[in-house]
Amino acid sequence: MSFSVGIVGLPNVGKSTLFKALTKREVEIAPYPFTTIRPNVGxxxxPDERLYKIAQVIKPKKITPTVIEFIDIAGLVKGAHQGEGLGNQFLGEIRKCDAILEVVRAFDDPKVENVSGKIDPEHDIEIIKIELELKDLESKERENLLSKKPIVYLLNTDGKTLYQKPKVEHLTINLKEELEISELSEKDRNELGLKSQLDQVILACYNKLDLITFFTVAGGEEVRAWTVKRGTKAPEAGRKVHSDFEEKFIRAEVVNWQKLVEAGGWDKAKEKGLIRTVGRDYLVNDGDVIEFKI
Ligand SMILES: Nc1nc2c(ncn2[C@@H]2O[C@H](COP(=O)(O)OP(=O)(O)OP(=O)(O)O)[C@@H](O)[C@H]2O)c(=O)[nH]1
Ligand SMILES: [Mg+2]
Structure with missing residues (x-):
């Protein structure tokens, strides 16, 4: 099971545009509100450079990055908690997500209806915040409260529209441009000198969720990255790799990825005494390369 991020915001702010740029999946994008009804999942x-550096010394047949699930959800409007717009459906979808990526409109385009009536990120952020809080008031469960989910704010700008910056920490990106960049080949992108900022968006979500990455090398077959919450113990991390590993866990061999790369591979790291044997209570560190022993 991967961690999931729900893309949330008012209608027509660019949520599906972001989703398409991130996942390269065909989704409906249109200048009218509530284009997205059923959530898109991808x-x-x-992105992680370490994976490729490890692969240089391990020389595996396969390299597999870790993934996060993004869910493009229907737009939310004022009154959503009472079912306004696609309110209830929308809020139910958010409940399933581990974090929220909120897209806020900071672009002006007369062809794209602005349900908020003005470009005012602070105001739009407030609408969503209130809707999540009102929905929480109705909720009997105290776990999984919507308004307590970690949120990454992303302002969708066009680089020319003036707006008041919101108080919250946020990323600023032109999503229309990002979508165009994502549709170019790598060659064209390099020739035109265009750089995508999407990696920053993905990593901002990853960090907001307090996730860390560990690696496995499968005896040299496959270098693979895995995600766990910070503070996860070795047996539970093992379960990510194989459902049996938690129960059958005996010990694990661990080396920091950089030490492994500097040593020039697993066997050489072992010769140098860089590989440690750890037990059930070992807390996995970001960047650990782990061999589970069952
Ligand atoms: N000018 C401009 N238009 C944009 C930008 N981002 C998205 N759009 C346009 O805005 C419209 C709505 O974009 P979508 O990505 O469908 O928005 P959404 O938030 O998914 O909308 P709903 O699913 O209806 O809630 C489309 O016509 C997009 O092309 C932008 O940065 N600048
Ligand atoms: Mg949409």
Missing amino acids: MVAV
């Missing part, structure tokens, strides 16, 4: 690889 897996996105978490």
Whole structure:
């Protein structure tokens, strides 16, 4: 099971545009509100240079990045908690997500209806916040409260429209441009000198969720990255790799990825005494390369 991020925001702010740029999946994007009704779901690889550096010394047949699931949800409007717009459906979808990526409109385009009536990120952020809080008031469960989910704010700008910056920490991106960049070949992108900022969006979600990455090398067959919450113990991390591993866990061999790369591979790291044997209580660190022993 991967961690999931729900793309949330008012209608027509660019949620599906972001989803398409992230996942390269065909989704409906249109200049009218409530284009998205059924949520779009897609897996996105978490960018990580370390994976490729490890692969240089391990020389595996296969390299597999870790993924986060992104869910493009229907737009929310004021009154959604009472079922306004596609309110209840929308809020139910958010409940299933581990974090929220909120897209906020900071672009002006007369062809794209602005349900908010003005470009005012602070105001739009407030609408969503209130809707989530009102929905929480109705909820009997205290776990999984919507308004307590970690949120990454993304302002969708066109680079020319003026707006008041919101108080919250946020990323600023031109999503229309990002979609265009994502549709170019790598060659064209390099020739035109265009750089995508989407990696920053993915990593911002990853960090907001307090996730860390560990790696496995499968005896040299496959270098693969895996995601766990910070504070996860080795047996539970093992379960990510194989459902049996938690129960059958005996010990694990661990080396920091950089030490492994510097040593020039697993066997050489072992010769140098860089590989440690750890037990059930070992807390996995970001960047650990782990061999589970069952
Ligand atoms: N000018 C401009 N238009 C944009 C930008 N981002 C998205 N759009 C346009 O805005 C419209 C709505 O984009 P979508 O991605 O469908 O928006 P959404 O938030 O998914 O909308 P709903 O699913 O209806 O809630 C489309 O016509 C997009 O092309 C942008 O940065 N600038
Ligand atoms: Mg949409």
